[in-house]
Amino acid sequence: MHSVLTGREGMKAALGKIPSGLFAAGAMLDGRRIGMLCSFVEQAGFEPPMVSVALGMDRPLLDVLSRGGVFSLNILGKDDKELLAAFASGREEDPFAAFPLLDNGHGLPQLAGALAWLACRPGGSVAAGDHVVFVAEVIDGCLHREAGEPMIRVRKNGFGY
Helix, strand or coil: CCCCCCHHHHHHHHHHCCCEECEEEEEEECCEEEEEEECCEEEEECCCCEEEEEEECCCHHHHHHHCCCCEEEEECECCCHHHHHHHHCCCCCCHHHHCCECCCCCCCCCECCCCEEEEEEEEEEEEECCEEEEEEEEEEEEECCCCCCECEECCCCCCCC
16 A cells, blocks of 8 residues: 655655756856756757746846846766766855866856756746746757766655755
């Protein structure tokens, strides 16, 4: 026999089962590089290519996107545990500083060791509870490892990171 969770506990457990990728998002803010681990990212369109990104209200990257600034999404592969650890801690002022970066025509942080990389330009946004959801056009991209698989995360609890 199995137990069934219902009500708020059931909703929390069920939301946690929604899988997501893991991304090292980055941008330039006041002349310095900033970065964060981001998991609320989804492709949102084909033509032009679009993604949606949800950011918590306390994230410095929110300031960049709110001003229409371009940002990068470094797509982490399932074996990129060192990259994950650096960005998950949230303690580093510039988590990109410890890793080799590739040049691109956008001045954005591009991790050489990530599975793939995208450059994005935000369009519209909507405040949604404790996050702001942005829709952004993908303006450039690079696949670093063709045979790699993306890192997938399934949370235990849909009410927290």
